[in-house]
Amino acid sequence: MLSKIVRTVSNQLIVFILIFGLYIIMHGHITPGGGFQGGAVIASGVVMLLVAFGSSDIKKALRERRLSVLESSGALIFIGVAFAGIGTVFFYNFLVGTPIFGEIPPIGSNSGNVWTGGVIPLMNLSVGLKVLAGLSAIVLAMALFSSGEEMEE
Amino acid sequence: MRQIIGWFALITLVTFLISGALLMHPFGYPPSDMDDYIIANSQAETGSNNVVAAVVFDYRGLDTLGEATVLFAAVSGVLLLLRATKKEGDKT
Amino acid sequence: MMAYIPSNIPFVAAAALIGVALFIIIFRRNLIKIVMGIAIMSSGVNLFIVALGYRAGGIAPIYTEAPEGPMALPVVQALILTNIVIGVCVIALMLVMVMHTFRHMGDIDAKKSRLLRR
Numbered sequence: 226m227l228s229k230i231v232r233t234v235s236n237q238l239i240v241f242i243l244i245f246g247l248y249i250i251m252h253g254h255i256t257p258g259g260g261f262q263g264g265a266v267i268a269s270g271v272v273m274l275l276v277a278f279g280s281s282d283i284k285k286a287l288r289e290r291r292l293s294v295l296e297s298s299g300a301l302i303f304i305g306v307a308f309a310g311i312g313t314v315f316f317y318n319f320l321v322g323t324p325i326f327g328e329i330p331p332i333g334s335n336s337g338n339v340w341t342g343g344v345i346p347l348m349n350l351s352v353g354l355k356v357l358a359g360l361s362a363i364v365l366a367m368a369l370f371s372s373g374e375e376m377e378e
Numbered sequence: 379m380r381q382i383i384g385w386f387a388l389i390t391l392v393t394f395l396i397s398g399a400l401l402m403h404p405f406g407y408p409p410s411d412m413d414d415y416i417i418a419n420s421q422a423e424t425g426s427n428n429v430v431a432a433v434v435f436d437y438r439g440l441d442t443l444g445e446a447t448v449l450f451a452a453v454s455g456v457l458l459l460l461r462a463t464k465k466e467g468d469k470t
Numbered sequence: 471m472m473a474y475i476p477s478n479i480p481f482v483a484a485a486a487l488i489g490v491a492l493f494i495i496i497f498r499r500n501l502i503k504i505v506m507g508i509a510i511m512s513s514g515v516n517l518f519i520v521a522l523g524y525r526a527g528g529i530a531p532i533y534t535e536a537p538e539g540p541m542a543l544p545v546v547q548a549l550i551l552t553n554i555v556i557g558v559c560v561i562a563l564m565l566v567m568v569m570h571t572f573r574h575m576g577d578i579d580a581k582k583s584r585l586l587r588r
Binding site for chain 3: 384387388391392395396398399400402404405406407408410412413416417421427428429430432433434438441442444445448449451452453455456459460
């Protein structure tokens with residue numbers, strides 16, 4: 226556990242890191258970025274909290290069961306969206322043309338519109354959940370192993 | 379003995395790598411037939427402005443499914459190996 | 471062949487990275503240094519693959535507020551996105567095995583920590 230200044234500043238900074246990571250995940254079909262990059266940004270924010278507070282405090286807040294539920298729900302949403310277009314092929318983009326996410330942008334250079342993209346924003350969200358839960362679980366398990374205690378069941 | 383084999387293997391492989399890098403096509407003019415089709419038709423077919431996201435999740439979605447499986451296998455492997463040990467003896 | 475040297479510098483740089491990583495993997499005995507060598511080799515291969523897809527005077531393959539110019543190839547960039555994540559997973563598993571070796575043997579020298587030959 227580091228000094229009081231580091232703990233206070235990292236408490237304030239984690240909110241901005243979370244918002245920045247969610248912005249990169251959700252605008253993955255307009256700007257550079259997407260699911261993998263946004264998940265890595267949020268996982269690095271969790272690593273910052275782990276360095277500032279020590280591993281036993283973080284183990285009480287992020288139990289292994291919650292991270293496992295997040296990662297599994299990300300994988301299940303990904304497979305569910307892939308199976309929903311099974312009428313034509315396996316990964317068919319069935320939301321292009323429907324009013325949910327399916328407007329078509331003008332051809333050529335334009336300013337982006339969030340409600341385009343078809344099935345791509347849903348897959349970005351699910352892959353972002355999977356990457357953030359997976360990388361946080363790996364780093365938390367390694368920190369607990371090297372400090373003596375073990376990860377509970 | 380191990381040093382001689384090591385140096386021989388290293389010099390052979392580095393020679394092949396650098397001569398292969400010098401004999402490639404000129405940097406900046408790649409052959410691109412598939413990518414011309416994808417750049418021209420991705421806004422009408424998938425409806426997204428980001429062509430790389432359309433390729434990762436729409437034109438090549440099965441590769442992303444395989445990579446999500448690798449990520450899941452790695453996370454479960456790490457959490458399996460770093461599990462609590464019993465009091466006496468150790469895992470073998 | 472000598473006329474290609476000023477223009478093919480990115481390919482030669484990727485080959486030099488892979489050569490340095492091969493030297494580390496063959497000639498160093500500390501297990502953490504070997505894992506670092508594998509990570510450097512992964513970076514060199516990713517750099518080589520993404521340098522294959524550049525067009526002279528090209529812009530990023532994104533249509534939002536895009537300037538004038540030909541677009542770089544997008545399929546190559548999609549390949550290395552997947553490759554980087556798989557590299558991170560493999561390095562994490564290797565580091566867990568190094569931690570276990572240190573806890574059971576007490577030493578991370580590649581010549582002294584061989585279980586079957588003790």
